[in-house]
Amino acid sequence: VKELKLTPQILADIYLGKIRYWDDKRLKEVNPGLNLPHLPIMVAYRSDGSGTTYVFTDYLCKVSQEWCKRVGRGKAVRWPVGLGGKGNAGVAGLIKQIPGCLGYIELAYAEQNHIPVAALQNKAGRFIKPSLKAISAAANVDIPDDTRCSITDTDAPDGYPIAAFTWIIVYQEQAYKNRPLKKAKALAELLWWCIHEAQEMNEPLLYGRLPEKVVVKAEKIVKSMTYQGKPLLP
Structure with missing residues (x-):
């Protein structure tokens, strides 16, 4: 399916195992123009601990109280359903190999492997596909001076709701351990x-x-x- 739309709650419920088939009533309601097959949804996730998983589960925690209570956020969590793959490459492989598979990977892996992506409804109610423009837009919000923040479920109207910064952590005072x-x-x-x-x-x-x-x-x-x-x- 190339033009799939997902709401935050639908995505959370798929990963909770509450929506199991692609022709589920709720999926049909937000995708009226698509001929969704009666095919099991195979959920793919990272089997290794990863920042990608933290960002994804952080988002699910923000949009689903049930997810937050049952699973929570973290670099590694106990997934209610699905199949694990090692690294972005492993999850991308599962998505490509298994019919009806849904997973989360970095945008670069989706682009490089020609994997279709879903448009996810953001806080403003818009269905946004992941793109470089939408990711930058997600970050175009007010953040604290120390930049320690999460930008998942962004307030930006044009922003893709699952995005994150990458930080480099260094000592503020650099004169340590005889450092020249x-x-x-x-x-x-x-x-x-x-x-x-x-x-x-x-x-x-x-x-x-x-x-x-x-x-x-x-x-x-x-x-x-x-x-x-x-x-x-x-």
């Missing part, structure tokens, strides 16, 4: 490059660009890096 100033300065410059010039590389690698308001937050954090109390960047 040259190395500390090089790291700060690398991080500055990552949030500026390197953003041009994101989309060719199938990752969303950071919105400007997020770049501004990241700039302040990178500029707060010090060596013996002195800023590493001007």
